Amino acid sequence: MKVLKFGGTSVANAQNIELALAIVQNQAKHDQLIVVVSALSKVTDLLQLASVTAASNNDSYKEIVADIEKRHLDALKELIPVNEQSSLLSHIKRIINHLETLLDGCFLLGELSPRTSDTILSFGELLSSYIFAEALKQNMKNCSYKDSRELIKTDNHFSKAAVNFEVSNQLISDFFASNESQVVIMPGFISSSIDGINTTLGRGGSDYTAAILAAALDVTNLEIWTDVNGMYTANPKIVKQAQPIASISYQEAMELSHFGAKVLFPPTIQPVLRKNIPIHIKNTFEPEAEGTYISEQTISNTNPVKGISHIENITLITLEGSGMIGVSGSSKRLFEVLSLNDINVIFITQASSEHSICIGILNNDAEIAEKAINEAFEIEILQHKIEPCIIEKNLCIIALVGEKMKNHQGLSGKMFSTLGKNNVNIRAIAQGASERNISAVINQRDVNKALNTLHERFFEDNIKQLNLFVMGVGNVGEKFIDQISQQNKFLKDNLKINLRVIALSNSRKMHFDVDGIDLKMWQSVLDNGEAADKESFIENVKELNLRNSIFIDITANESISKTYEKFLKQNIAVVTCNKIACSSAYDSYKNLKNLSRKYNSPFLFETNVGAGLPIIDTVKNLIASGDKVNKIQAVLSGSLNFIFNNFDENNTFHNVVKEAGVQGFTEPDPKIDLSGVDVARKILILIRESGYKMEIEEIANESFMPAECLDTTSNEAFFESLQTHAVHFETIYQEALSKNSRLKYVAQFENGKANVGLQFIPKDHPFYNLEGKDNIVLFFTDRYVDQPLLIKGAGAGAAVTASGIFADVIRIGNV
Structure with missing residues (x-):
């Protein structure tokens, strides 16, 4: 015998129900089945909304009921032949009428008791399981329907009732001992107290229903059919690279489900764990997919981390003060007051000094908890022995989960260093003695970043x-x-x-x-x-x-x-x-x-000097290794080098500057290059990276440009001025020829002083043969005294500048 449970999305509409029916019919050929059915997707939410709306004296609850009714009637009409619909539609309407009566009572009384709420919420599963059973009967005669409330008995703790397993197991065993149906359809989530009052097993409780039945009957397998391919290494809606987990232990599954893996209701595992009944999570929409197999033993793999999960909307409450040190019972009083107010504690950590204790609860419970704790410790607070509790809202718990984490050293270090590198601040940390779970509290706005970063670190081949x-x-x-x-x-x-x-x-x-x-x-x-x-x-x-x-x-x-x-x-x-x-x-x-x-936060600007040349990186390495830069000589403007290498008797200065702009060598405003400002900025950056303090105003700029050219306010006027002063530039060129030299715009730094300007470079100088748009830098250091460290290469152009930016990006990737 097997138990199959279909979630809300698997029975959301007639089309989805047909897929689930096909799965049931196929498996019924080989096994006797119990099929547990959830409410249609979102119907439980609608029922809750309708009840709250009615209790607040708002008659719009009737519109919600009409929507619920339509969804179920539409599904039934699509699944059942017309000639067989009449009695079934009447049955649905009777159930809806009962629901309306309850909601009318809430509206008239203006209140919603926990008992009434449980009864109202039960209608979702009652309707869906009835439709599912009637649809199955169309193609399979040897099937029947059984109301779960007759078999699963609980206490009167409404909304999350505790199961009386002794009574329930006996009722379940007795019923199925005499049952001859190949398939029995049952509603999930709902139950009843010993005295017959409707109760529910908690939101997501249909999984629990299936587990209770599976354990009571000691079945071979429990299958949870949902809309995803099993449990994932992280929430796939947040982490796009998340992968289904093929095999996982009961304990790992419990940890992940507790920390927000919504594919499995946390209490589900406990009943089947005792009987060692495996759970198989499968996808209704991809039934051939492997899914996740949960059992006592998992298939071994090299990764000790099985998954990363999280719980959002967490509040951290810290109680601290010297009055807690060495005083027995402080923790007992704290947890007792929370228990009395029905507040679930999700996270606990305490300083070894006993000076403080920190707990994590849901945001919705924060105000009640704060008031109750401060009242419980009122005397100590008045005596200043304990501070009023500190409340931090809108946090999130992230958890690294894995059965074999305890056998691997350094996982905590990897986890926290990975988060630290992305500036994810950790508010609190907890790790159980079993080392199956490492939990941390972070700001909720960092959840996306944290989950993706950790997933990348532990599951994506470290990409x-x-x-x-x-x-x-x-x-x-x-x-x-x-x-x-x-x-x-x-x-x-x-x-x-x-x-x-x-x-x-x-x-x-x-x-x-x-x-x-x-x-x-x-x-x-x-x-x-x-x-x-x-x-x-x-x-x-x-x-x-x-x-x-x-x-x-x-x-x-x-x-x-x-x-x-x-x-x-x-x-x-x-x-x-x-x-x-x-x-x-x-x-x-x-x-x-x-x-x-x-x-x-890396701040990289290699392309500030020399485009794609590794000039700044070289300076950083020199300084980091203990060297000292004493002198710099450089041609740092690829655009100016291009201009002066191409300016001759056949090419006017105006035309060469124009061509440099077309080639992308100059700034959009060419005056920045020709004025020497750009070169001054570059040598200033090198000076600062060499460990010296200097301002741009301290660099002597010996301009070769006429003032009238530099004073122009547009590029058009600037180029006109170059033509007007053509004789000026020709004179400079002829002087260089007469000295058997070449024109180079040079930047220099020595003895705390720097200058930039046009120079006549003789044939025996390293700068003389600098061609095209190349840059060259000479570093004279404590280690490079007689022969300077020389860096030379293309220092301008879109492609080389882009490659320099690219190189900086890769540097960050390699950190």
Whole structure:
């Protein structure tokens, strides 16, 4: 004999009921079956709403009843041939009339007693099981219906009655000893007291009904049919990568169900555990799927963690004070007052000093608990021996569950370090002596991030998902997105990094997709996005609160650079090619670096100097290893190098600057490059990264540009001025020829002083043969004295700058 239980979604409508009937008919060919049926999906909620509405003297409960009636009549009409419907429809209407009578009484009295509530809630299972039984009889004659209230007897604790197993087991055994039906249909959830009063077994109690029957009859198997493929490694609605668990122990299943795995009602396991009856959780809509097999022993695998679960809407109550130290009975008094107020304690932790005790309860019980505890300890509070209890609401408990966790060292460390790296603050920690469960209380807004981060750490082959929020998709931005699209598979396979672009924004539009933007369609998606708004963009990033979030600034916008502080404080990494932030006031620069350390938020800006060249990273490594930078000589502007390498008797200065803009080597405003401001910013950043304090104003800028050119207010006027002053630039070029030199825009730092300017470079200088848009940097350090450390390569261009940004993102992924 087997017991099959079908949940609410499995019998939500006629189409779903037909799927469940097919499963029953197929299994009935081989086994005698007991089929326990839940109420139609959401009907119990509607019944509860109707009862509360009626008790509040609101006659809209009648509309709710009409909706309940229609759903059941519609299902019956679809499942039963027309010529056989009349008596069955009348039976449904009689049940509905009884329900209306009860609700009318609640309306007239203006109250809802626990006893009446249980009776009203029982109608869902009574209706669904009747329809299910009548539909089964259409194709299977050897089946019958039995009311669970006649077999399962309880106390009078309404809404969550305690089963009298001695009486119930005898009644169940006696009935089925004489039963000859191949299939018996029974309503779940409902029961009755010894004196025949309707009771219920608690929300989700249909599972419990099935387990009680299975244990009483010592059946071979209990099957729970639902709408998912078993128990999952985490809630699949929150963790998209969650996987079904093939095999799990009773104890592990109890832990997961207690901590919010809604696929199984927690008390279900206890009756079958004693009889060692396996539970098989299956999917009504994918009956061929393996499902989850719950038994005494699980199939061994290398992962000691079986699942990650959570309970939301938790309040943490802390009772503390010197008056608790060494005083016996404090804990007893605390739990006694909670018990007397029917408040369930979900989480407990106590300091070894006995100075405080911390408990977790549901938010709904918080006010009652606070009042009751303060009253119970009123004398100690007045004497200042104990503080009034501290209430922290809107928290969540997350739990790591696994039978074999106790045999593996370091799991707690992995769990808490993983959460810490994503700035998930832990309010309290508890671990049982069995080490089957490690629980932590966190802020509810961090649930999504915490579950995904932990799942990634323990179940996804340690693949780290990085969520990117990209501001600025011009030339560099386009190349960056192309590179991500091209390299994504390689990064997953070889570096265990999964990149997802969650948001894109340009100056006109922005678009967010929490599941990741399809990079093949990103341009059309962005074109159809909402109007770009910097503050809205920031708030969306913060509100999503995704793990491993990275804000990527690919603009030259000063206002965007001022947003970094907000991101870093939210544990959101910042990667930028925008030089403004790191070359602004020294105190602002240091503040960003300090925030990065404080909030464990990487702040990377390799592309600020040398585009994709590893210049800043090299400086960091020199300083970290104990070296000291004494002198820097560098050509740091790929755009200026391109300009002066191509400026000759055949190409006017004006035309070369134009071409540099077309090639994407200059900033949108070319004066930033030609004025030397951009180079000054770059050498300033290198100086600061070398450990020196300096402001931009302290760098001598020896401009080669006429003042009239730099004073122009538009690009059009600027290029006109270049033509007007063509003789000026030709003169500079001729002077270089006469000195047998080449023009290079050089940045220097030595003895605490720095300058930038155009220089005539002779043939024997390392800078002389610097071609195209290349950059070169010479570092003279304590270790590199006679021969400087030299870094050379392409220092401008969309592709190399994008690759530098990409490299910073990968650095974060490898942390």
